Amino acid sequence: MGSIFLSVATFLLSCSIFSGFSFSAPVNQEFIYPNFTASNFLFIDSSGVFLASRNESFQAIISQSGQSKNNFYFYVLHVPSNTIIWTANRDAPISESGKLSLTVNGLTIVGDNGTQIWSTPALGSPVTALQLLETGNLVLLDKSNRSLWQSFDYPTDTIVIGQRFPVGKSLSSATSQDDLSTADYRFSLTSVDGLLQWHGLIYWRLSMEPKAYKDVNSPVAYMAMNATGLYLFDGNGEVVVQVSLSQADFRIAKLDYGGHFIVQSFLNGMWSPELEGPDNDCKIPFFCKRLGLCRQTSGSRSSTCSCPPGFRVDTQTNQGCIPSDSHLSLPSACNSTGNGNSSQLNSSTVSYMSLGASIDYFANSFLDPSAYSINLTACRDLCTENCSCSGLFYDSSSSYCYLLNDQLGSFMSNTGGQNDRLGYIKALAVSLPDDNSLDNQRKQIPLVALVLLPFTGFTLLVMLLVLSFLWWRRRGKLPKTSVVKLGSLKSSLSEDELEALSIPGLPVRFDYEEIEAATNNFSEQIGAGGFGAVYKGALPNKTLVAVKKITNLGVQGKKEFCTEIATIGNIHHVNLVRLKGFCVQGRQKLLVYEYMNRGSLDRILFGNGPVLEWQERVDIAVGVARGLAYLHSGCDNKIIHCDVKPENILLHSQFQVKISDFGLSKLLTPEQSSHFTTMRGTRGYLAPEWLTSSAITDKTDVYSYGMVLLEIVRGRKNCLLRTGSSSLENGSSSGGQPSSSSSGIGAVYFPLFALEMHEQGRYLELADPRLEGRVTSEEVEKLVRVALCCVQEEPTLRPSMVNVVSMLEGGMPLGEPRVESLNFLRFYGRRFVESSTIQGQNTGAEYMLDPQSNASETGTATASNPFFSYMSSQQVSGPR
Template sequence: MESRSQTWCFLFFFFFLLLSTQTYFCIAVDTISSGQSLTFNQTLISTGGNFELGFFKPGNSSNYYIGIWYKKVSVQKKTVVWVANRHSPLSNDSISSSEFKLLDDGNLVVLNQSKITVWSTNLTLSNNNAMNSTHEVVLRDDGNLVLRNGIKDSDVYWQTFDYPSDTWLPGGKLRYDNITKKPQLLTSWKNENDPSEGLFSLELIPEEKEYVIRWNRTEQYWTSGPWNGQIFSGVPEMRLNFIYNFSYNPGVKESYFTYSVYNTSIISRFVMDLSGQIKQFTWAEGSQSWFLFWSQPRTQCEVYAFCGPFGVCSQGGLPFCTCMEGFEPRSPKDWNMLDFSGGCVRKTLLECGDKDAFPMMSNVKLPDNEKPLQSAASADECKLACTRNCSCNAYAYRSGCSIWDGDMLNLQQHTDNDGDGSDLYLRIAASDVRKSPGGKSKGSNSTGIIVGAAVGILALCLFLFVFWRWRKRQSVGTSKTVVEGSLVAFTYRDLQSATKNFSEKLGGGGFGSVFKGILPDSTAIAVKKLEGLGQGEKQFRSEDGKMLKWKTRYEIALGTARGLTYLHEKCRDCIIHCDIKPENILLDADFCPKVADFGLAKLIGRDFSRVLTTMRGTRGYLAPEWISGVAITAKADVYSYGMMLLEIISGRRNSEHSEDGKIMFFPTWAARKIAEEEDALALLDSKLDGDVNEEELTRASRVACWCIQDDESHRPSMGQVVQILEGILEVNSPPIPRTLQVLGENEENIHFFSDTTSNRSSQVQSTSSASSQTKSSISSTSSKSQKD
């Protein structure tokens, strides 16, 4: 009897739990009805599982918001596509008692802990609809949250596709209200931790059927151009579009554009990014990351006032924004989050008199809102007029005098290659004038003029010498006629003779070995002899086993960067090497680097920005866009170079086997040391015993981390890398690449897969004494070492 009563108690308890569980999931599937609500630990999930709605906390913020994000897309941070209470966040203390509720009157609201409405759809339904208690909210599988009549699905009262935040999803609308004469804006977040409306917005101009991007809802700095029924005139690349189908729908109440995806398996979105650019992303399943497919404006400094008041935008620096001389960031915290909208403020207040200084900013695009002064007929009179005007912040004299007396916006620093800029004289306190290392101000530049003239003369002599050598070596020693700009063809016998029957082997690379040769005109060449596709990759080894000093390593890194710059920017066609790694950098007797092994290289005409090709290269050096199988640019080589540069600095491979058999991925640790701790010395090869130029080490470490950023638009060009390593450009501390951040936080759950042969070889290398001498990123394969 007692046993039977226990059984009944158990069954009662079991059914109670089951009933309670079912009640919870009925609320948190894809629909809520009138009077129901979502709490902190509940979500709506669309029928197909594509999207999820609930409470979320962006970035490092302590505030909570109601939003919609991708459910199936697996990334470290939620990819949020819509936010309800953008300007009314919920505090961490109140989130447990906050609600997302559908009221009986048909309005959808967000309630805080005091049950005060912080966000609402603000609908005024008709009496018949208001009395209808069957309202419901459904999260559809396309990401659209729909408030509708629970009996008649076609009666839609409100939907998120009509009120986007910063993301435009397929099927959504970007519209213009013909009744109120107001556009629906697609507005950027303020920063990664704050989804409130930023300064940049995309809107529709119905008269021209075009989209424009505005700064602060006023200043237009980009337009798509008018719609001609097929493409926007300012986006000619739409002619090659094979992903999207755009359409324009004019109406009495509203006019709008919408789009669909031809291949419904492609996950894609448009985002009004906090960088001020409209960006198109597609999901790359292979790399489990978002791939930037298209963006406008193309360069960051084309975004109006991106660096805020008294900020300077430089396309040749990282990050893009700096403060004018004598100024500092208004909010260093915002600048660290790459939110430069607050701009800069003066370090020292002006005294308004002759004691103020006017240092010159050369080769700049002048700020907006200049005021011409007709009364000033010379540069001296222009300066005097600015000095006497206490509100004058700067002046410039070109064909006439111009002054600036308010916030200076949209100042751009041109690169050395672009000489179209002007000189601007900025007014700052005399105490804030930058000093040169010798203690003199920038105005004392007579020594620089003398040195510059001497350098110019030397450069001219060098040019004449190089030209003479080029004229002397016009012929390659063969009887063949060579067309200028084309490839030179050699017969097998020519190469056999030049390499002395392939007698002097430099090393082995992908699919073959490399031999040293000399042409009849004494030109040294490297010849690769293919030996079979199944051979696999071999690592060059240093024959004399000597450790390269820091100065040599730095010159190798700089020389390699110059070589890649030539391939990317100086050749008639852009050449993407596609397999940059230490094994493909050959060193001569003087340790001068030569970029070798062009077997996987790809040519891109100057009229094209990227090329679609099959994945090629070596694991560990492949950029994320390679793995995702989408079109690549020269930035793929930049990523590989960054990985290689870490190896040059540290003298170790990027992936190594530990004693317990696990694979240690060095860039993950290195990125944290550079970005979070700013400890570049920790990366240095211990065999150098600290014998290093710390300034060069910092530059190299930072630029290496910038090169391996997941988003190719955040990577510098190889030309910028050269300027950074030469000390011409400054480089700030980089962020940790998202992929490496994920690897670091989930290290125990990450598994590396490689073929058995590679694993065995790497294990032998990591445990043998010989390999301990060859872990330097660049192996010396000089002819001198071969002879030794």
């Protein structure tokens, strides 16, 4: 009887404490009101649901996560997919009796001992209701139904459709599927990109995603998703970057506990992945834990983990790898005073364990070097004297030093491609024996040994240093006239040269004598341009290079020259020719580039060698577009090439395409720049704005690219006067009537002919006739439509190079060129035909003519008229 009375009393007491709350079943309502209190313990069915959106797509719940038994969270759940989209107390879970309270001051979570675990911030007005919207947004409302606080402003690891993710906010990964506490991976939004980071180190950018393309260059204000994709918007709501996705009613962007940024849609009861970055597990910073080595299985996404040579699994902590040699240990981190392990360095010997070849670190592609133009010894010294340094990578080709500070993550096997970076891990030797022990050992060593051994060791050390010096000097890796160590220059250079060569970011500096020897006294010239000649050379390590001997720069100081070289030397992309070094000595200025063994595109495309197949042309077109897109939007500072043409497109083995001469217009002095503005481009590829003194933007390069693309399609120069028998070259269309583009004898202005064939849908007639039967109309149409979009007269109508890449790769629909913005081609074509007719009658030979000449429309053309003068691309453009 007493027990029954006690149960009833307990029941009544509970009801009085939690008045207004029904615990017999989950509360599925859209609103709750102040003086509401709940805990998971109060729910008889243990569901923990106390609030639901209008259509019950979302629920607010106090419950466990996954298989967790004791950790309870207050979170919002997407019911159809059973996915948590927001968590309040992720870093402070409560027990089943922890309480959530809603008062006029906001929401509060209290633990078992009455300690406040989490709460909403101070609000400007009293709360009248808590509502869960059908978007998944949890909102506190005032008496006027205005929002006082919303969960969308405090994202955890997930955002959903309709949620704004502003610059400055970040998503934080969970520790595991069951443990929702904050872990080490972050997704942050900056004014230019979305970044994945680990301990502050970048390991992926949203702009790296092939589906992402840039519309404008405005600063980003926020990220959001809708039913058609993911977008970065500026402050005016204009799209800056877009990732087009398939139609979906519900989609999330989530930073998972493994460090991947994933966008996926939910359809027919299943998740459909749409974007994942990085696409390689080995690029995840801690995938194989500390110092682990990640290898991706060939032909699959799966990866395996092991330890690098000289390391073994740390069985005590199971958190990665440690040195196999028990006499070596990894240094501890800096202490709070900043001295860190400096005391350890006084009693221990620092050594560096090599990681071996073909091993790289995830952050190297995103980090700026810690030091430039130094040798390996100086790089090691930098690490030794820095208590935060845990290891280093040294790039032997550029003499760049990358320090790995504090936390070390996983390494990745880089079996494919060339990698000049070698990694070293900082290790500490065990303490030396004490003094008494050393004295006892000395007593046992004969006197003659005590004399001879140090002398012999000293002699060997001196010989080793001399040989090392000669070897490094022979390879050109150790500058003869300056040594950079710990941020200071010890040099025999003049003060002006010292100031110039101390500019951060400079590539390897060669002595003039070294380049003279590498090129065999400049004996093999392989090209020439407006800035000077280009010579083939070979460095002491047998690396082939192309040396550009600059002779036409005018007066320009060493510091200004080196500043621009530092900018160019820091640009690295697979489709850009790499600047390997430079020389500035006296009046001599030379640039050392990687050597491209197949030469320039014009020689292959227009020469008499084997014809380029269609897919090879497409690959070249895409490669050039990617390189220009990187110059325009992937660099820290936008670079406009100003001279895009086949002569500046170089090819390597397997037709790997690289753009040359980017940024060289920076080397012009202000006087040269003002006097030779049009010499920054080549006739036939110059955009109309060059001729009207309009602003020169990245869209100028887009125009030149479009002209090059048309030449890739046809396999001939766009402006060609030729006596031939083909219908195109004789100026007649397939119907037998002369084309307006080619009414002159043997005259063809191909861009206009391409426009006419586009209007008639006869794309196959534009393809290189040597490819007959090996290309389809649809394939030609894609390149022609992209090219015509690029050469529109109005720059704002031209697509960005990022969009060009996306169109060529199928990531976005092909653009539709506006005919009214291409009518200027008819004027160009008429002038070309009129002039070429007279020129053809005079000589009957093949000529390159330029409709962009300043000749009069009605003038009587003569051989002396400037309209007919042919200025070669070598004379007009920069070096190549």
